[in-house]
Amino acid sequence: MSTEEGKAAARAIAIDLMGTLHAAVGDLNQVKRIVKLLGLVNSTGTFTEHHRW
Secondary structure (H helix, E strand, C coil): CCHHHHHHHHHHHHHHHHHHHHHHHCCHHHCCCCCCCCCCCCCCCCCCCHHHC
16 A cells, blocks of 8 residues: 555544544534544554654
8 A cells, every 4th residue: 555545544534433423422513622542554664654644
């Protein structure tokens, strides 16, 4: 997977997570604060573009 494909996949996951949050609370305007958001990248040892995220 290219870096750009990975970036697009991460964006799609973030949108999916927002959908899950919306389903749980019913209205995203009810969300006052997100305490923690954690993202992990599973990559090979030769991948060096982590800083581009």
